[in-house]
Amino acid sequence: MEFIFNKEEHKEEIQKFEIFIEENKDKPGALMPVMQEAQEIFGYLPMEILQLISRRLNIPLSEIYGVATFYSQFSFIPTGENKISICLGTACYVKGAEGILEEIENQLGIKRGGTTPDLKFSIVDTRCLGDCSLAPVFTINNDVYPNVKREDIKGILEKYR
């Protein structure tokens, strides 16, 4: 589905972001921190913002696109209000993480990497959250759910609806 970025609605955020660019544009290798800030502020990288970065840092849009598509944390679609990061590392995998992911996908009706149309939830599959002793594990925003079982999922998601 199509997500539209409304510049007027985000006026203040854009201003805040422009100040960040101004403060950081002269440090070497500024592109990554600037894009990370944009991702943080807007929840994704709207085309309008990429064009702004291109103008301010004097880097061609094509190059910015190349960097943005290389790293999995940058997204061209909005992330939902609640970001579910499910760990698919080795320890979680041998303890059944695939089944957990499948259940979350079924419950929300979207696939990994997707956002629900009401912008409530996003599912991100991460390579390892570094909580291997709690496998299988996933996080919703900053809450960690350790040693989860398939049947727990529905109740957990209910808390964020």
Next chain:
Amino acid sequence: MISLEILEDIKGKVRPELENRLRKEDKYIIDGDEIGLKDEYYQKQTRIALKNCDIIDPKNIEEYIAMDGYSSLGKIVTTMKPKEVIDIVKESGLRGRGGAGFPTGRKWETAYEYDADKKYVICNADEGDPGAFMDRSILEKDPHAVLEAMAISGYAIGSDQGFIYVRAEYPVAVQRLKLAIEQAKELGVLGNNIFGTDFNFDIELRLGAGAFVCGEGTALMESIEGKRGMPRTKIYRTAHRGLWQKPTIINNVETFANIPVIFQKGVDWYRSIGTEKSPGTKVFALVGKVQRADLVEVPMGMSLREIIYELGGGVPDGKRFKAVQTGGPSGGCIPEELLDTPVDFESLGKIGSIMGSGGMVVMDEDDCMVDIAKFFLDFTVDESCGKCVPCREGTKRMLEILERITEGNGKEDDIDKMEKLAETINSASLCGLGQTASNPVLSTLKYFRDEYEAHIKDKRCPAGSCSELLRYFITDKCIGCTKCKKVCPVSCISGKVKEIHIIDEDICIKCGACADACPTNAIIRK
């Protein structure tokens, strides 16, 4: 301005407070200068890189100082020449804990020898190996140890700028590091004229953005420079031309965490731990199918068996041990008969695995080795940056073969094909990711070949894990309760109430819902 006297004052004031706080809980042993964790579990370990973890408050620089923190840096910059510092690191025999085991002192020496207007120190905190989390723990629980070590290496090679490249997936580590850098600057152990000398050193945090390959040194440098994180062709060592083409040393978090302790306790003490060629300790993330999944730090040379059974408590639920996977996607699966192998860089290499960053995932009889190989190849295909053909195309072809084997469509010559592919990928890839990408396949082929053959020839998964190859049967334990019939999503179960039910295998999608619903465990999978 900070001085050794001020450090002593802080220690004198804070140490008793810290000890008092620890005495209130029955979790610690305080023996003269040494403070350790009490449990028998910790007594079996030797904690150097983790020595302050779970003891000090990581948000308080003074508690780090109370544990002799920053005294090594103070001593070094006020009394030692850079060359002397490098010689001590060389003599200690410390080797890179990020995976390859390159001698740290030699790396520093190379960077020291090149003259340049600018040099850099990088801490590689892009801990990407799935199943490893020691770096995260050190950064979260003892961040100052890393900062102190980076300043020491900066002094040794003549650098005034450090970068910590940390994974964005570790938000707590990022927070702690930010705070630690702030506190260190405020106290004057980072910044200009450290300990009243003309040595300046600053540290900047850079966040990763979710690319595994950025753990590779040159890819990481490209990423700091603001580009796609793709490895460089290695014409020069990074100690010669690294970040922005300047001499750069890059060390892993755990490697750095060893440095201040080596200078506090001396080379002889350090070399008395571990083995001749791999001195010191290694932290392992002992996880997967073990009773106690946790970080353990043990002297190099301890056997896999001791680590898994004495520290991890063995495999839970009465299941049989099958393999231990070390070294993440670059490592291999080690079978039961090799569990007496001592853990050091050389021994693990000889049996087709690697030390890697220290992930140690234990697997039991329910884990299919072909499926595990497929899991790692899926990872590599996803994370391959695409710069070189052998890695980009070769790993993809290998994954396709593994997929068809696990789906029951394997061909007779598939094993040969994979072995040939592996040879090409290993020898022709540009960076370590590609050069080691086939290790999970090669090691499982070497030790668990019969599992591959069962998949290919008999269309059977001995571990009962590959769903496409599974067959479900209802045994005569069936009481005819009809529960299975009700949950079956494709209605392939037939039978009357109180009679034994039957599964129509042609329609069955092998979802397992019936087995989960059965109250008498009458449904078995083979």
